[in-house]
Amino acid sequence: MNSPNSNQLSLSDRIRDLESQLRDATLSSKRLGLVWTPQEETSATQLMTDRPRIQLTDFLKSSEGPGLGSPHLFLRGENLHALIALRASHRRAVDLIYIDPPYNTGNKDFRYNDRFIAPDDQWRHSSWLSFMERRLRIALDLLKDDGVLAISIDDNEYARLILLLEQLFGDGSVKTVVVKMSELAGPKMGHNALPKLKEYLLLAGKPGAVNGLRFPKQQKEAWDVNYKTALKGFSPRSLARLRQLGHGPVSEEHVLTEAEVAEVDQMFAGVTTESEKDAAIRDGINVKDKAAMDVWRVTNAWRLIQTTNGGGSVQSLMGSRIKRGELSGQAIGAIRTPRGILYLAQTKDLRTILFADDYLTTRVGDIWTDISTTSLAGEGGVEFKNGKKPQKLLRRIIGAVPRTDAVVLDFFGGSGSTLEAVLRLNAEDGGTRRCILVTGEEDNIPTTTTIPRIQGLMTGNVPSSGSTVLPVPGQVLLGTVSCVPQNQIDETTDHPFSLEEVLLRACTAYGAVPETSVGQNAQLLREFPSGLPVIIWPETREPNEEELKELGRLTASGQTVGKVLIQFGPWGDMPIWAENMFSGWSLCDMNIL
Numbered sequence: 001m002n003s004p005n006s007n008q009l010s011l012s013d014r015i016r017d018l019e020s021q022l023r024d025a026t027l028s029s030k031r032l033g034l035v036w037t038p039q040e041e042t043s044a045t046q047l048m049t050d051r052p053r054i055q056l057t058d059f060l061k062s063s064e065g066p067g068l069g070s071p072h073l074f075l076r077g078e079n080l081h082a083l084i085a086l087r088a089s090h091r092r093a094v095d096l097i098y099i100d101p102p103y104n105t106g107n108k109d110f111r112y113n114d115r116f117i118a119p120d121d122q123w124r125h126s127s128w129l130s131f132m133e134r135r136l137r138i139a140l141d142l143l144k145d146d147g148v149l150a151i152s153i154d155d156n157e158y159a160r161l162i163l164l165l166e167q168l169f170g171d172g173s174v175k176t177v178v179v180k181m182s183e184l185a186g187p188k189m190g191h192n193a194l195p196k197l198k199e200y201l202l203l204a205g206k207p208g209a210v211n212g213l214r215f216p217k218q219q220k221e222a223w224d225v226n227y228k229t230a231l232k233g234f235s236p237r238s239l240a241r242l243r244q245l246g247h248g249p250v251s252e253e254h255v256l257t258e259a260e261v262a263e264v265d266q267m268f269a270g271v272t273t274e275s276e277k278d279a280a281i282r283d284g285i286n287v288k289d290k291a292a293m294d295v296w297r298v299t300n301a302w303r304l305i306q307t308t309n310g311g312g313s314v315q316s317l318m319g320s321r322i323k324r325g326e327l328s329g330q331a332i333g334a335i336r337t338p339r340g341i342l343y344l345a346q347t348k349d350l351r352t353i354l355f356a357d358d359y360l361t362t363r364v365g366d367i368w369t370d371i372s373t374t375s376l377a378g379e380g381g382v383e384f385k386n387g388k389k390p391q392k393l394l395r396r397i398i399g400a401v402p403r404t405d406a407v408v409l410d411f412f413g414g415s416g417s418t419l420e421a422v423l424r425l426n427a428e429d430g431g432t433r434r435c436i437l438v439t440g441e442e443d444n445i446p447t448t449t450t451i452p453r454i455q456g457l458m459t460g461n462v463p464s465s466g467s468t469v470l471p472v473p474g475q476v477l478l479g480t481v482s483c484v485p486q487n488q489i490d491e492t493t494d495h496p497f498s499l500e501e502v503l504l505r506a507c508t509a510y511g512a513v514p515e516t517s518v519g520q521n522a523q524l525l526r527e528f529p530s531g532l533p534v535i536i537w538p539e540t541r542e543p544n545e546e547e548l549k550e551l552g553r554l555t556a557s558g559q560t561v562g563k564v565l566i567q568f569g570p571w572g573d574m575p576i577w578a579e580n581m582f583s584g585w586s587l588c589d590m591n592i593l
């Protein structure tokens with residue numbers, strides 16, 4: 001029998017042993033990465049009984065004219081439901097998803113299960129992560145293989161979001177850009193030891209996707225005073241030709257021939273150098289007027305140069321040419337390196353030449369300090385307390401997608417800044433990008449803010465000020481997202497895609513707006529404003545005699561562009577009955593989705 005003492009000892013030993021086992025178990029089960037307690041969400045549980053539906057309700061269009069492009073889409077409602085509906089019509093169709101989700105600051109910005117998450121809510125991070133993961137998982141199905149996901153975020157959830165994205169996209173798949181989003185001024189700066197000036201932009205995608213982005217070069221902030229020598233007897237056309245021959249920052253791309261060396265020498269025959277001051281005075285500029293000089297420098301950047309020490313090999317190549325008497329009487333001549341790269345150098349000191357025009361712009365890095373945040377209130381002509389994102393930021397992100405027909409999705413659309421940026425970029429470069437914007441009914445934002453902003457852009461009537469500006473061309477389909485109880489859906493007769501989804505697909509794929517239809521959903525379509533003719537035949541059966549007559553009347557209506565017949569059902573080719581009636585029409589077969 002154990003003494004009380006030995007009993008106590010064995011008990012404490014046992015406790016120690018258990019503690020050690022527990023520690024080992026904890027250590028061995030610990031994972032690298034993000035762990036949280038999943039939180040239920042009513043919008044998600046609803047999907048156990050209901051199915052999301054998109055109902056198109058209206059159509060906004062700028063006045064007729066070129067550049068309207070394909071319709072954009074603005075959906076109001078719960079974004080989880082919208083994403084699921086869009087997955088049926090836009091799987092792997094999106095080039096860029098940009099989102100600006102609630103930052104979970106605890107300051108009534110993040111609503112979960114219909115209540116705001118407070119700063120002392122013990123599940124606040126778990127709720128936010130569950131909310132984001134649910135949406136991001138579906139959003140990933142919408143991205144093309146080379147598509148990119150871009151997310152604005154601040155310090156509150158940055159660390160957790162980057163881990164979540166790595167879980168979804170893989171290790172090392174996320175890049176962070178730091179964006180200056182506030183000025184170091186104003187009352188709110190006074191209370192903080194480290195005033196908050198920055199936010200982050202996280203960029204994620206499959207391998208190679210983020211590197212495929214092409215950020216436009218930025219104007220350098222200040223003129224480089226080293227470009228202070230002007231070329232006399234030179235022309236902008238000569239600089240353009242030099243670039244074709246490979247001179248400048250992209251010199252690796254052209255292999256220079258001997259004949260081209262001779263061409264360049266010829267180009268510089270008679271070209272001399274002078275100080276920028278002398279050149280400006282000859283142009284009638286008051287060189288003491290700094291502003292006038294700055295403007296003159298930028299417009300004359302094609303002939304302003306600086307010289308640098310080109311290194312031993314460039315100098316010896318130039319020296320050999322001079323020794324051989326190939327450049328007699330010339331101030332500047334060409335050098336061809338053994339790899340066929342073009343350099344220009346002065347004959348008097350063998351220094352190489354750089355043009356100001358080639359160095360006026362610079363690549364953007366991963367710290368963006370040039371986004372102005374002071375005039376944001378006026379953007380879009382609407383007020384928005386949740387924080388509008390600057391047009392400059394959005395244009396930079398969207399403009400970096402290397403295709404002007406990109407599909408851009410923003411499912412935390414708010415005031416509609418992303419749609420505005422897409423419309424404006426299209427108007428400027430003739431692009432045909434399409435935007436899908438989704439935002440919830442919180443505070444009636446779609447009615448009070450988003451739609452007035454879109455309308456203002458397209459009509460040119462700025463909502464808040466009453467002033468008029470040039471309208472931005474475009475057309476936007478408006479729709480609502482709702483849920484239909486599954487038990488109201490008859491699986492035997494219901495089509496795999498709702499008519500609304502078909503319309504969405506047709507409209508986005510063919511740039512058309514349904515005019516009318518026959519068949520069971522005629523009423524819905526008749527409510528649509530007129531646009532390019534689309535005939536929806538939502539039945540798998542052939543039309544009956546009366547319906548055939550109606551179809552015939554529609555096809556004979558004399559319209560010639562954008563004709564699309566949309567059909568459900570198992571037809572592979574145009575059905576025989578439709579062949580005659582619809583010859584020359586495009587066929588949008590829903591089964592290929």
Ligand SMILES: C[S@@+](CC[C@H](N)C(=O)[O-])C[C@H]1O[C@@H](n2cnc3c(N)ncnc32)[C@H](O)[C@@H]1O
Binds near residue numbers: 079080387389390438
């Ligand atoms: C930070 S704001 C986005 C602002 C936007 N980038 C802009 O420039 O106007 C986030 C928006 O997402 C909306 N939102 C939040 N949760 C949502 C949800 N579950 N479904 C749809 N919209 C939601 C909010 O109502 C808010 O309008």
